[in-house]
Amino acid sequence: MFDPTVPVLPERIGKYRVVRRLGEGTTAEVFLCHDEFHDRSVAVKRVRAQALADTVDGHVFARFFASEAALAGRLHHPNVVQIFDAVPDPIAPFVVMEYVPGTTLRAWCQPGHQLGLEQIVEIGFKCAMALGYCYRQGLVHRDVKPANILAVETNGVVTDVKITDFGSALNLTSDATQVHRVGSLAYMSPEQLDGSELDARADIYSLGAVLYHLIAGRAPFEAANQASLMHQICHAQAPSLVGLRQGVSQALDDVVQRCLAKRADDRYPSWEVLGEALSQLVSSQQVPRGALQGVLDSERFTLLRMLEFFTSFGDVALWEVVHRARWQRFPVAHKLYNRGEEGRTFHIIASGAVEVYRDGRRVAQLGAGTSVGEMAYLAPNPELRKHSTDVVVTEKATTISFTPETLARLSPSCRHLFDEAFIRVLVRRLHAAHETLAHPRRIL
Numbered sequence: 001m002f003d004p005t006v007p008v009l010p011e012r013i014g015k016y017r018v019v020r021r022l023g024e025g026t027t028a029e030v031f032l033c034h035d036e037f038h039d040r041s042v043a044v045k046r047v048r049a050q051a052l053a054d055t056v057d058g059h060v061f062a063r064f065f066a067s068e069a070a071l072a073g074r075l076h077h078p079n080v081v082q083i084f085d086a087v088p089d090p091i092a093p094f095v096v097m098e099y100v101p102g103t104t105l106r107a108w109c110q111p112g113h114q115l116g117l118e119q120i121v122e123i124g125f126k127c128a129m130a131l132g133y134c135y136r137q138g139l140v141h142r143d144v145k146p147a148n149i150l151a152v153e154t155n156g157v158v159t160d161v162k163i164t165d166f167g168s169a170l171n172l173t174s175d176a177t178q179v180h181r182v183g184s185l186a187y188m189s190p191e192q193l194d195g196s197e198l199d200a201r202a203d204i205y206s207l208g209a210v211l212y213h214l215i216a217g218r219a220p221f222e223a224a225n226q227a228s229l230m231h232q233i234c235h236a237q238a239p240s241l242v243g244l245r246q247g248v249s250q251a252l253d254d255v256v257q258r259c260l261a262k263r264a265d266d267r268y269p270s271w272e273v274l275g276e277a278l279s280q281l282v283s284s285q286q287v288p289r290g291a292l293q294g295v296l297d298s299e300r301f302t303l304l305r306m307l308e309f310f311t312s313f314g315d316v317a318l319w320e321v322v323h324r325a326r327w328q329r330f331p332v333a334h335k336l337y338n339r340g341e342e343g344r345t346f347h348i349i350a351s352g353a354v355e356v357y358r359d360g361r362r363v364a365q366l367g368a369g370t371s372v373g374e375m376a377y378l379a380p381n382p383e384l385r386k387h388s389t390d391v392v393v394t395e396k397a398t399t400i401s402f403t404p405e406t407l408a409r410l411s412p413s414c415r416h417l418f419d420e421a422f423i424r425v426l427v428r429r430l431h432a433a434h435e436t437l438a439h440p441r442r443i444l
């Protein structure tokens with residue numbers, strides 16, 4: 001039966017078939033749609049007709065639309081919602097973006113419905129890496145808040161986050177601070193409230209406020225009205241998190257409080273330094289390990305960053321490796337390869353060590369950052385694909401491995417980086433072989 005209180009779902013928005021409504025904000029509605037041309041799900045954000053007529057909301061959306069349109073196709077990061085298109089329809093302009101299955105982080109801000117501390121730190125790390133990537137493209141987000149961070153959920157567990165709504169990022173004047181939108185105010189830095197020029201450290205403050213809210217179940221400052229909230233943001237110190245939630249270490253509180261420093265100079269100077277501080281909290285066990293007993297993505301990322309094999313990989317390619325590689329742990333004495341067996345998998349040793357034996361004689365010891373098995377993997381015919389050595393684990397090892405199929409699923413730019421890294425490995429091996437043979441004339 002027709003219910004006038006339930007808004008009618010449009011059948012199509014432009015060329016996109018509407019599947020269902022995902023949610024709505026102050027000025028726009030968001031729909032899950034199907035893009036038949038690319039056969040993929042997309043989220044379409046369309047301005048509400050009333051909002052367009054309203055001078056303030058219409059202005060907000062026009063600005064949002066112009067920024068998103070300018071950014072369409074420019075930002076590619078696994079933790080940033082990708083913008084595919086911005087369509088300037090005269091009645092209801094809309095933006096087409098990557099669909100993220102899940103909710104926004106707002107759902108995890110309520111007391112009693114909070115995420116584990118290690119998961120919150122992991123979210124902070126990923127957001128820091130993503131916002132660092134955007135900042136290197138010259139962007140300050142200006143509206144980092146739980147509602148603008150989408151949480152990817154798999155079986156009810158938050159497995160990843162993606163930052164969205166770059167609607168304010170391209171506005172260089174302070175009028176873009178949107179102070180009238182009280183929702184954002186709780187996460188705004190003091191310099192944003194007084195209209196000063198902003199850099200990455202304004203977003204660092206906001207991310208600190210988001211992390212604070214996720215940890216404590218309340219924002220750093222709470223007040224009955226906007227004026228008093230603004231006063232607190234500029235002058236009050238947020239209560240220590242140590243007393244607000246069990247398991248919070250002084251070190252974790254220190255990191256969040258440093259993000260929330262009143263003066264930008266007293267905060268972390270860059271996203272990279274904040275990312276380091278967050279990953280150190282995990283590696284130095286300053287956050288209790290909760291449900292996530294396995295290795296966290298942030299640990300994997302930090303581990304790969306230190307390996308020589310990946311020195312030429314940028315952050316985006318490195319995240320791809322973190323997500324696509326097969327991570328395995330092996331005990332001492334485990335045989336990674338047997339001589340004579342055909343091999344298709346190569347390993348990069350992330351930690352631990354292996355020894356290489358030829359005819360029972362040890363010919364090499366390989367540690368973190370080196371690759372094994374790539375000769376068989378790169379070989380042009382089955383005979384050469386057979387391993388010529390035995391490889392045995394001598395120190396408990398973590399490796400990441402690829403097969404030709406998994407490598408083929410990487411982006412072309414990431415594959416190219418692998419090829420370059422292999423060439424470096426092969427040149428070094430060739431060089432070592434020549435040295436061993438005491439070749440009279442060095443060819444390299």
Ligand SMILES: Nc1ncnc2c1ncn2[C@@H]1O[C@H](COP(=O)(O)OP(=O)(O)OP(=O)(O)O)[C@@H](O)[C@H]1O
Nearest residue numbers: 022023024025026027028030043098099100104147
């Ligand atoms: N790319 C997306 N994939 C999946 N769901 C999305 C996506 N973008 C937005 N949503 C959903 O749509 C809701 C509304 O998003 P929208 O960005 O319009 O509003 P908001 O950020 O909550 O508010 P405002 O923009 O007014 O500050 C979100 O809360 C989220 O649940």
